[in-house]
Amino acid sequence: MRIIVHVDMDAFYAAIEERSNPALRGLPLVVGADPKGGRGRGVVMTANYQARRFGIRSALPVSRAWRLADAARRRGEPETIFVRSNFQLYETVSSRIMQIFERFSDAHEEASIDEAYLDISSLTSFDDAQIKMATLKNEIHEQEGLGCSIGIGPNKLIAKIASSRNKPDGLTVITQQEVQGFLDPLPIRVIPGIGPKSEAFLHQQNVRIVRELREIPQATLMQWFGSWGLRLFEKAQGVDDSPVSNEWTRKSVGEQETFEHDSRDLALVSEQLDRMAERVLAKLRRNEFSGFRTMTLTVRFSDFDTRNRSRTVKSGIAIDNTGNALQLIKKQALDLLLPFFDARENPRGKAIRLIGLRLEKLL
């Protein structure tokens, strides 16, 4: 049995600003761009809970936030304080908090500056997990003076949804037995990946809550959404096998280069492509891969028309130390490039602005 936790810091940037300046405490506070009396550009990064009462939230244009704050003030609410964001400070605080997460878990995964997943399966009981996470909340509060909301569940999906149910300062536990009852009455929008467009589409199909989504056959969801429909079917049942891990898996190596002058010179472009092949192969070796299956060449013309052409060798191309791999990569890359110098890919003889070379399906 897995026990997975999602921790989300409450109004993270605003809470740090309040901590730095106690005079702000209790007042509506907005962190983000300078509102310049309603004419400022840029957006709100975070609003504290007092400011959220006025309809101010993250990603809102700061000019609009300023008008909402002004309207609230006219109604007799306290004046909203706007402060500019200080990311260096937020990063520093975040890395200290991530260290606390590390101490409290078997594995942790930084999901963003103020969110993380923890794997605490070794505790083997949800009761013990709840006690330990209450201790974690205290620790963050004592060390950093900051609040967080925590969700505990049998996987990342449930933990994430649980942490969002009781904010701020929440601690929500959903055991495996409780998963379906927890999910069923919630609006479909709680499922990560369902954005405004899929939500609108599903509403048209009379699917509004997770229970209704769960009753749609897998085949229908796949008809509607393609392969993502399969994932959606699993999510609606509360299934998520993804591991908690900070190990970022590299899916490809490559690079691209913009020429100083747009070029129609095959000798010059293929020379650059050769050098690029050498660097990309070196990158593959540095990352300790033993080969690849797919090579993709990107060509951007002077008018920014951009094309990708790929070649896949199903059995894979192994890289050894004999230099054969380099010759093979150079030859394949040239094969992909040549059609861009004749009527096959470039009938109007356009000049080339950029090339890119990428190795994918790494072995």
Ligand SMILES: [Mg+2]
């Ligand atoms: Mg947060």
